Amino acid sequence: xxxxxxxxxxxxxxxxxxxxxxxxxxxxxxxxxxxxxxxxxxxxxxxxxxxxxxxxxxxxxxxxxxxxxxxxxxxxxxxxxxxxxxxxxxxxxxxxxxxxxxxxxxxxxxxxxxxxxxxxxxxxxxxxxxxxxxxxxxxxxxxxxxxxxxxxxxxxxxxxxxxxxxxxxxxxxxxxxxxxxxxxxxxxxxxxxxxxxxxxxxxxxxxxxxxxxxxxxxxxxxxxxxxxxxxxxxxxxxxxxxxxxxxxxxxxxxxxxxxxxxxxxxxxxxxxxxxxxxxxxxxxxxxxxxxxxxxxxxxxxxxxxxxxxxxxxxxxxxxxxxxxxxxxxxxxxxxxxxxxxxxxxxxxxxxxxxxxxxxxxxxxxxxx
Amino acid sequence: xxxxxxxxxxxxxxxxxxxxxxxxxxxxxxxxxxxxxxxxxxxxxxxxxxxxxxxxxxxxxxxxxxxxxxxxxxxxxxxxxxxxxxxxxxxxxxxxxxxxxxxxxxxxxxxxxxxxxxxxxxxxxxxxxxxxxxxxxxxxxxxxxxxxxxxxxxxxxxxxxxxxxxxxxxxxxxxxxxxxxxxxxxxxxxxxxxxxxxxxxxxxxxxxxxxxxxxxxxxxxxxxxxxxxxxxxxxxxxxxxxxxxxxxxxxxxxxxxxxxxxxxxxxxxxxxxxxxxxxxxxxxxxxxxxxxxxxxxxxxxxxxxxxxxxxxxxxxxxxxxxxxxxxxxxxxxxxxxxxxxxxxxxxxxxxxxxxxxxxx
Numbered sequence: 001x002x003x004x005x006x007x008x009x010x011x012x013x014x015x016x017x018x019x020x021x022x023x024x025x026x027x028x029x030x031x032x033x034x035x036x037x038x039x040x041x042x043x044x045x046x047x048x049x050x051x052x053x054x055x056x057x058x059x060x061x062x063x064x065x066x067x068x069x070x071x072x073x074x075x076x077x078x079x080x081x082x083x084x085x086x087x088x089x090x091x092x093x094x095x096x097x098x099x100x101x102x103x104x105x106x107x108x109x110x111x112x113x114x115x116x117x118x119x120x121x122x123x124x125x126x127x128x129x130x131x132x133x134x135x136x137x138x139x140x141x142x143x144x145x146x147x148x149x150x151x152x153x154x155x156x157x158x159x160x161x162x163x164x165x166x167x168x169x170x171x172x173x174x175x176x177x178x179x180x181x182x183x184x185x186x187x188x189x190x191x192x193x194x195x196x197x198x199x200x201x202x203x204x205x206x207x208x209x210x211x212x213x214x215x216x217x218x219x220x221x222x223x224x225x226x227x228x229x230x231x232x233x234x235x236x237x238x239x240x241x242x243x244x245x246x247x248x249x250x251x252x253x254x255x256x257x258x259x260x261x262x263x264x265x266x267x268x269x270x271x272x273x274x275x276x277x278x279x280x281x282x283x284x285x286x287x288x289x290x291x292x293x294x295x296x297x298x299x300x301x302x303x304x305x306x307x308x309x310x311x312x313x314x315x316x317x318x319x320x321x322x323x324x325x326x327x328x329x330x331x332x333x334x335x336x337x338x339x340x341x342x343x344x345x346x347x348x349x350x351x352x353x354x355x356x357x358x359x360x361x362x363x364x365x366x367x368x
Numbered sequence: 369x370x371x372x373x374x375x376x377x378x379x380x381x382x383x384x385x386x387x388x389x390x391x392x393x394x395x396x397x398x399x400x401x402x403x404x405x406x407x408x409x410x411x412x413x414x415x416x417x418x419x420x421x422x423x424x425x426x427x428x429x430x431x432x433x434x435x436x437x438x439x440x441x442x443x444x445x446x447x448x449x450x451x452x453x454x455x456x457x458x459x460x461x462x463x464x465x466x467x468x469x470x471x472x473x474x475x476x477x478x479x480x481x482x483x484x485x486x487x488x489x490x491x492x493x494x495x496x497x498x499x500x501x502x503x504x505x506x507x508x509x510x511x512x513x514x515x516x517x518x519x520x521x522x523x524x525x526x527x528x529x530x531x532x533x534x535x536x537x538x539x540x541x542x543x544x545x546x547x548x549x550x551x552x553x554x555x556x557x558x559x560x561x562x563x564x565x566x567x568x569x570x571x572x573x574x575x576x577x578x579x580x581x582x583x584x585x586x587x588x589x590x591x592x593x594x595x596x597x598x599x600x601x602x603x604x605x606x607x608x609x610x611x612x613x614x615x616x617x618x619x620x621x622x623x624x625x626x627x628x629x630x631x632x633x634x635x636x637x638x639x640x641x642x643x644x645x646x647x648x649x650x651x652x653x654x655x656x657x658x659x660x661x662x663x664x665x666x667x668x669x670x671x672x673x674x675x676x677x678x679x680x681x682x683x684x685x686x687x688x689x690x691x692x693x694x695x696x697x698x699x700x701x702x703x704x705x706x707x708x709x710x711x712x713x714x715x716x717x718x719x720x721x722x723x724x725x726x727x728x
Contacts, residue, residue, distance in 0.1 A: 051626075051630060052629075053629070053630075073626075073629045073630055074629060074630070074631075074632045074633060074634065078630065079630060079631065080627070080630045082623045082626070082627055083623075084621060084623055086621065086623035086624050086626065087627075088624060088627070088628075088646075089646065090645050099628075099631055100631035103631070103633065104632065147627075147631065151631065
């Protein structure tokens with residue numbers, strides 16, 4: 001049985017403003033779910049509805065089979081980490097963490113032990129007597145985390161908890177959060193707009209856009225089987241490159257024609273593409289699926305625009321049909337701006353999208 | 369070289385003129401207050417017989433007793449003349465009635481106690497032909513004591529004023545605080561217009577609505593009552609309180625309350641545990657504003673009270689009715705200003721918070 005179930009929930013702020021239009025989601029026990037999407041897509045609203053901080057316009061929320069749609073926040077058995085930490089400035093770190101335990105009338109020595117345990121888990125065991133004003137941003141973040149963990153909730157909500165940290169600390173906290181989750185096994189929902197954060201932490205990613213779910217899947221699924229152009233463009237850095245091509249079937253082979261190149265693919269392997277005969281389809285190519293090859297075997301040649309070295313890899317950009325295309329190549333390959341290079345696609349890994357609906361064209365071979 | 373010198377000169381001239389202006393402003397503000405304090409500690413003799421006025425009141429008075437053919441003479445040291453000047457009756461003799469009159473005169477004019485027995489003692493010493501000089505400690509607070517003794521109903525007026533101020537604080541802070549919280553936390557139609565419109569009540573001068581006020585309070589049975597007066601003050605103070613408390617509550621992030629609700633409190637509990645402790649300094653500063661506003665108010669109080677005046681009214685009436693007893697009136701004025709000053713000093717650091725918001 002799922003720990004959390006959202007059944008057709010929606011949130012309307014005013015007459016024509018919808019926070020969430022329609023949302024169905026099942027979260028399994030011990031799962032780490034990430035709600036991902038651009039700002040304004042309704043991910044935070046969804047989380048606040050689960051927490052009970054926002055009223056639900058329509059739909060039902062079930063937590064461990066119990067309808068919690070209309071019960072007050074404090075009775076839901078959840079805990080939450082806020083984006084701005086929201087730790088209480090007039091209480092010491094200890095009092096912050098012990099607040100909810102005291103309200104539950106837990107015996108004093110038990111509170112002490114629990115606070116010390118959770119504080120040690122997030123490495124602030126020596127800061128318990130301090131006031132929040134005397135802590136750095138990272139430490140405040142840890143206090144917020146400890147406060148939420150101390151409750152031992154049924155459901156652990158995190159609302160962009162890392163977005164106020166600097167880039168380096170964010171990566172460290174990401175790893176620690178994942179380790180803590182593996183240790184506590186608390187069912188967690190994590191909201192973020194940072195796709196690399198989502199990819200690195202999630203068991204499953206829920207990608208949202210305009211108040212609706214676009215795709216639910218493991219990090220691998222959303223990366224390799226992106227449901228539509230939006231997902232393919234949103235996940236991954238640099239984002240996918242898109243080419244509109246004309247599909248035609250000649251001599252038993254499927255040929256995809258772009259002003260700059262023509263791809264021929266095997267008609268058996270890609271038989272679903274035959275339905276798009278004489279129609280436009282969109283190819284999505286991840287930066288690492290464009291390859292530099294010798295000019296003789298190249299699908300097309302192009303001049304290099306810029307090279308961005310990243311250490312472990314380098315990003316090479318070139319212009320194709322007035323649009324910038326970015327690819328990732330290994331650092332051993334020496335390319336310089338204005339070099340003419342031969343290029344080809346890793347056809348097996350390409351994504352194909354319907355040009356009208358922008359949805360993925362499912363290929364039979366992927367199901368095998 | 370010459371140009372550099374010129375530039376430097378111009379710069380220092382600029383700075384000097386700035387300092388002169390600032391000093392001038394400070395003098396204009398501080399000098400009257402200083403003299404108010406200074407005069408409140410002076411005896412009648414210091415106030416009226418010394419010119420130019422001394423800057424600070426003296427702590428003691430110096431006397432000289434001399435014997436002449438026509439009797440004894442008392443002199444007092446005059447600081448502006450830098451010499452002993454005649455004090456009291458032209459001459460006096462060893463007569464119980466005369467000496468008692470003299471004792472009273474010294475007490476009234478110099479704020480010193482000079483018992484009859486002491487006078488006799490000095491008279492004996494002066495009999496030898498050489499003048500006797502002696503110092504007496506001046507009673508610094510004599511004017512204050514006298515003010516409350518002489519002015520009709522002053523102690524009761526202080527009590528009235530305190531009651532009015534307290535009631536004003538309670539009414540304006542409870543209503544204004546609740547409204548301020550609503551303005552800070554909730555969205556509703558016409559919010560900004562409403563917030564602005566509460567200030568309109570402050571635009572009418574008290575005098576212009578005095579007569580209607582008297583009639584309304586009279587019908588309510590609250591005319592000449594502390595509660596009635598505090599109701600009138602609250603009308604103005606509530607609008608101020610709304611603005612102050614709204615800004616205080618706005619500076620406390622909603623997420624702090626939401627966090628409390630997530631971690632086990634109700635909405636009211638969140639306010640009680642989190643928002644109230646954080647807002648308390650700002651609310652205290654707001655209370656101070658109401659206190660000073662009602663404590664110092666004269667115009668409405670003059671109109672709306674008759675037999676139960678507030679303290680400012682008493683001071684005002686003493687000032688208007690007195691025959692130029694400046695040092696007495698200044699004592700009353702200082703007594704009136706003192707609570708407000710002390711209150712302000714105590715709450716000083718919170719005033720900053722009131723305008724710049726709670727540090728979170």
